[in-house]
Amino acid sequence: MNEKRHMGLRTLNRVSNTSIYVILTIISVIWLLPFVFITLQSFRVESTYQVGYVIPKQWGLQNYINLWNSDFKRWYINTFIIALASAVLITIIQLCMSYTLSRFRFKMRGPLMRFMLILGMFPGMLTMIILYRVLSDLGLTQANAVPGLILVGVASSGMGYYVSKGFFDTIPKSLDEAARVDGATRFQVLCKIILPLSKPIVIYTILTAFMGPWGDFVFARYVAFGTSAGYNVAVGMYSWLTNDQIARMYTTFCAGGVIVAVPVTILFLCLQKYYVEGVTGGAVKG
Amino acid sequence: MASVKLTKVKKIYDNKVVAVHDFDLDIHDKEFVVFVGPSGCGKSTTLRMIAGLEEISEGTVEIDGEVVNDLQPKDRGIAMVFQNYALYPHMTVYDNIAFSLRLKKVPEDVVYEKVTNAAEILGITEYLMRKPRALSGGQRQRVAIGRAMVRDSKVFLMDEPLSNLDAKLRNQMRAEIILLRQKLDTTFIYVTHDQTEAMTLGDRIVIMKDGYIMQVGTPTEVFEMPSNLFVAEFIGAPKMNVVKTNLVREGDEYFVTPFGAKLPVKGEKGRMLLEKNIPSGEILLGVRPEHIVLAKEGENAIACSLVVNEMMGSELHLHVNTTDGTGLIVRVPTIDLDAQGRNALVGGHDLHITFEGKAMHFFDPATEKNLLV
Numbered sequence: 001m002n003e004k005r006h007m008g009l010r011t012l013n014r015v016s017n018t019s020i021y022v023i024l025t026i027i028s029v030i031w032l033l034p035f036v037f038i039t040l041q042s043f044r045v046e047s048t049y050q051v052g053y054v055i056p057k058q059w060g061l062q063n064y065i066n067l068w069n070s071d072f073k074r075w076y077i078n079t080f081i082i083a084l085a086s087a088v089l090i091t092i093i094q095l096c097m098s099y100t101l102s103r104f105r106f107k108m109r110g111p112l113m114r115f116m117l118i119l120g121m122f123p124g125m126l127t128m129i130i131l132y133r134v135l136s137d138l139g140l141t142q143a144n145a146v147p148g149l150i151l152v153g154v155a156s157s158g159m160g161y162y163v164s165k166g167f168f169d170t171i172p173k174s175l176d177e178a179a180r181v182d183g184a185t186r187f188q189v190l191c192k193i194i195l196p197l198s199k200p201i202v203i204y205t206i207l208t209a210f211m212g213p214w215g216d217f218v219f220a221r222y223v224a225f226g227t228s229a230g231y232n233v234a235v236g237m238y239s240w241l242t243n244d245q246i247a248r249m250y251t252t253f254c255a256g257g258v259i260v261a262v263p264v265t266i267l268f269l270c271l272q273k274y275y276v277e278g279v280t281g282g283a284v285k286g
Numbered sequence: 287m288a289s290v291k292l293t294k295v296k297k298i299y300d301n302k303v304v305a306v307h308d309f310d311l312d313i314h315d316k317e318f319v320v321f322v323g324p325s326g327c328g329k330s331t332t333l334r335m336i337a338g339l340e341e342i343s344e345g346t347v348e349i350d351g352e353v354v355n356d357l358q359p360k361d362r363g364i365a366m367v368f369q370n371y372a373l374y375p376h377m378t379v380y381d382n383i384a385f386s387l388r389l390k391k392v393p394e395d396v397v398y399e400k401v402t403n404a405a406e407i408l409g410i411t412e413y414l415m416r417k418p419r420a421l422s423g424g425q426r427q428r429v430a431i432g433r434a435m436v437r438d439s440k441v442f443l444m445d446e447p448l449s450n451l452d453a454k455l456r457n458q459m460r461a462e463i464i465l466l467r468q469k470l471d472t473t474f475i476y477v478t479h480d481q482t483e484a485m486t487l488g489d490r491i492v493i494m495k496d497g498y499i500m501q502v503g504t505p506t507e508v509f510e511m512p513s514n515l516f517v518a519e520f521i522g523a524p525k526m527n528v529v530k531t532n533l534v535r536e537g538d539e540y541f542v543t544p545f546g547a548k549l550p551v552k553g554e555k556g557r558m559l560l561e562k563n564i565p566s567g568e569i570l571l572g573v574r575p576e577h578i579v580l581a582k583e584g585e586n587a588i589a590c591s592l593v594v595n596e597m598m599g600s601e602l603h604l605h606v607n608t609t610d611g612t613g614l615i616v617r618v619p620t621i622d623l624d625a626q627g628r629n630a631l632v633g634g635h636d637l638h639i640t641f642e643g644k645a646m647h648f649f650d651p652a653t654e655k656n657l658l659v
Contacts, residue, residue, distance in 0.1 A: 105300075172370060172372065174368045174369075174370055174372035175372050175374060177337075177339050177359075177366075177368070177372065178366070178368060178372035178373075178374075178433075179374070179385070180338075180339070180358070180359045180360065181337060181338075181339075181359045181360065181364065181365065181366045182360070182385050182386035182389060182433070182437070183360040183386050183389040183390060184360070184385075184389055188389065192385075193374055196376045197374075197375060197376055
């Protein structure tokens with residue numbers, strides 16, 4: 001009787017596991033299809049316009065060569081500079097802010113945290129017009145859009161303190177105190193004790209800080225305002241999708257899409273372990 | 287090596303809660319002082335003020351004659367061992383111990399010598415390349431002590447260092463701390479809530495309650511002459527029995543009359559009562575469980591019935607009820623009873639107890655202060 005029930009349970013488990021995997025496989029195929037499609041189109045050289053089939057009839061690297069000879073190089077460098085500078089500066093500011101809010105007790109700390117949390121709930125787009133005015137007055141629009149976009153990204157970065165502060169809160173304060181008794185300054189405590197224990201959250205912060213500007217479109221387009229020299233890849237490539245360009249540039253556009261995805265994919269593949277830990281884990285175990 | 291002097295030290299938190307009130311204490315060079323008291327009594331806060339981890343609201347802390355109120359922890363010449371060990375999880379045991387030396391830019395060969403030396407004293411040499419998570423509680427605590435040792439500090443601060451260990455290991459580590467103290471020969475300030483640790487380790491004990499010092503004295507002083515009821519009940523396990531009764535003076539003789547008995551206060555205690563000219567009246571009478579003895583029925587004996595008999599191995603803890611229902615605890619060494627006597631001590635068994643004058647402590651019922659101090 002017991003054995004029968006046991007067998008029944010095992011079969012039920014197997015059926016439910018199999019159906020879950022089948023569903024997940026279908027979802028992942030659907031999810032991957034656009035990527036596969038774009039990648040295949042990027043190697044199509046028999047025509048440059050949209051066609052009704054997926055597998056290229058003639059394969060080649062012409063689209064990538066076209067890319068190299070276009071403004072794409074400039075846009076790519078622009079995007080890379082914005083994303084890298086933002087990632088470095090945002091990470092530094094955000095981690096310092098989080099450490100301060102996690103470890104220091106000062107007047108108005110609570111209200112300040114709540115104020116920033118509420119302020120962060122408003123979409124950034126609301127500030128677009130006034131920010132453009134400010135950037136324009138500073139001469140940081142159009143051809144100078146790169147430093148302008150870095151400034152905008154970095155300026156409000158301290159407000160994203162809560163994820164890393166939550167992580168720092170899990171590190172016992174006695175570690176800071178022990179280090180201070182051992183002779184470390186506050187800055188040394190942060191660099192030698194807290195940050196090495198916070199690898200996942202540092203990587204999470206770098207990744208999110210890099211990803212934001214890397215995929216930015218609306219704000220980047222607004223700030224560059226029709227000047228190709230200030231475009232990032234998203235804005236630049238969008239300019240190829242106009243009615244008069246699309247027939248000539250469609251496959252090049254696909255090649256650009258592949259190139260844009262490469263660094264982000266590599267970053268995620270290398271750092272996904274930390275990324276998941278950063279979102280879900282605490283620092284000090286055992 | 288240094289003395290530590292606290293003068294009118296006060297800790298007031300932002301929410302106006304006063305954690306420590308006018309704390310005055312002189313700790314001599316190479317002395318081992320233990321702060322003991324229940325949770326929330328301010329003992330750890332006081333230690334943290336000495337360490338510089340907590341701001342001093344009022345008063346001064348001097349280490350070796352120098353006021354250190356505004357000095358950073360690293361500049362106070364102290365080393366500290368924390369309750370939860372506070373080992374750096376990402377560093378090996380070696381790096382943990384070497385951390386403070388490397389911050390001071392001590393040459394690596396000196397670091398090596400100091401770390402291996404400390405590890406040898408503490409018996410952790412074989413674990414030097416391990417991370418803290420691969421160590422047991424006792425080993426972690428040794429590493430924490432090692433980290434404090436290499437700093438060659440003037441004052442060694444320990445904040446409940448044995449609280450996270452199991453009972454057996456705690457006893458072992460307690461003995462090791464005594465040995466360590468002999469080896470280091472420096473000033474120790476030790477915080478604990480465990481009165482056994484306080485009694486066994488301290489040259490002097492500071493007993494605290496609600497941010498106030500209740501008594502400062504040697505273990506013998508606080509045990510034999512507690513200055514108030516709190517100290518009397520806090521020190522000693524099981525805690526002192528306290529009953530409300532009358533002190534009766536007849537000429538030059540004193541008696542107490544608990545539960546209808548009439549017990550003479552003879553010897554030293556009787557003489558002290560006489561010297562202080564204590565009048566007859568209601569008092570709180572304290573007697574430690576180990577000073578109560580089983581007796582035969584008579585004028586000097588209190589009748590009671592046994593409620594619970596706890597066999598502790600070397601002794602029995604008898605929980606008894608007197609005729610008016612007051613609960614007392616009596617500690618009887620098992621060696622004093624034969625097997626028959628031991629077997630007879632079951633719940634409901636009637637027995638008689640008594641105690642001598644030298645075992646009695648007299649407290650004022652209003653102020654709870656010891657009448658003889």
